[in-house]
Amino acid sequence: MTKTHDRPANPVIAVYGAYGHTARFVTAELLERGWTPVLSGRDAAKLEAAAAEHPGVEWRVATVDDAGSLDRAIDGAAAVINAAGPFEDTAPPLIEAALRARIHYLDLTAETLVAIDTFDTYRDDPRVKEAGIVVAPVMAFYGALGDLLATAAMGDWPAADEISIAVALDSWQPTRGTVLAGRRRAGRRVVFSDHRLSVLAGDEPAPEGTWTFPAPFGTQDVIGEFSTTDVITISRHLDTERISTFVNAAPLKDLMDPETQGPQAADDSGRSAQVFVVETVVRKGGEERRAAARGRDIYAFTAPIVVEAVERILAGRGRATGVVTAGEIFDAGDFLRSLPLDELSL
Known part of the structure; x- marks a missing residue:
């Protein structure tokens, strides 16, 4: 519209x-x-x-x-x-x-x-x-959507103990720019804990676990400390001790594929058929608030x-x-x- x-x-x-x-x-x-x-x-x-x-x-x-x-x-x-x-x-x-x-x-x-x-x-x-x-x-998509969801979930809380962001993709057909950016990062991960940003070396293994996403993904294996710009944007204005980030493991293999052809158009607009879900959880004491969004094609979005x-x-x-x-x-x-x-x- x-x-x-x-x-x-x-x-x-x-x-x-x-x-x-x-x-x-x-x-x-x-x-x-x-x-x-x-x-x-x-x-x-x-x-x-x-x-x-x-x-x-x-x-x-x-x-x-x-x-x-x-x-x-x-x-x-x-x-x-x-x-x-x-x-x-x-x-x-x-x-x-x-x-x-x-x-x-x-x-x-x-x-x-x-x-x-x-x-x-x-x-x-x-x-x-x-x-x-x-x-x-x-x-x-990265940097704004998670920040908006976390801000909405935070609501009237002046501070939180932890903000978690979990991203699920049913596939990842990365653009050339995404692939090159990953290479330049060389495995380094930006994390936020104890109220401060730090950069971890690429040889430090990332934590693994599971996350139960809204439909259509359900429970997925995830990689933690997913280095996303949402960590930077959220830490700039929301008061929290820790920001945790996760991505489902399945699509990450696409980033490593040297033969990737990039996003493939699935309609006249040029959007791919890729489905994404982003969920945020804000925790304070024993309480938590959630916000989630589902859409299509992270680049077009x-x-x-x-x-x-x-x-x-x-x-x-x-x-x-x-x-x-x-x-x-x-x-x-x-x-x-x-x-x-x-x-x-x-």
Whole structure:
């Protein structure tokens, strides 16, 4: 359904890395809502091909080592969505470009170490406040959905003993970007315990166990300390001693498959048939609160998350400017109910 909240008429949104798999869903989502995307990236031929899928859409070549080209790429835009990995290379120069232009910046990174660096570098940067903009890294399936669910489950509790996030996928057809990000992480895992983040070396074995998910998954073998950006986003604004993360073990073999072909379209929209469930459990003393969501295609699902975020920010429906997470800036329950989920339990 097309959203029509109060906002500038026909706003222009720059999409960097616009020829990537997830970015194509972002462009389609922007157009569906009546926005004007401007496609940008490093490869002119790929940009032209991506723009050809949507006649009339403008495209602009820009490289992260050329600040002038980035300034031209986002000229006239109200916000820029960074969908280009590796984000350790693209996030800093694009944030700097957004600061110069005084426009909002959002990205889709699932790279935990990059997310930590972004929050740590820009959280107290006075230029962000002076510009009056939002810098929102990890506004995607990983980093935003779990954060929103945990925030909704936390409700009026000022603090919790533990927040657990469990992800189940019926398959994982990873994009090339996901595979490369995994290789760069080299097995290192970001964990949160005793109220602090730490990075474990890749040679430390991850814990194993089971988790009983909502339908259609049921009880699954899971791997603990699943290194997801939700650990970073939740720890930034919810008061808890520990954050535990789990993923069902079955789809992880797909990440290791050198012959993976990436996500395979199952309908005209380009979405895959992949089913996901994300469940959060917030515990305090002997009490617990749960929230869960079920949907389809983690990459395609990122598009309505980031575009809904942009729309709410431009409509003045965010709670703050500065460097923020989804759960921190938005009404979590209301945001979740706006997303195209197959099932939502709050």
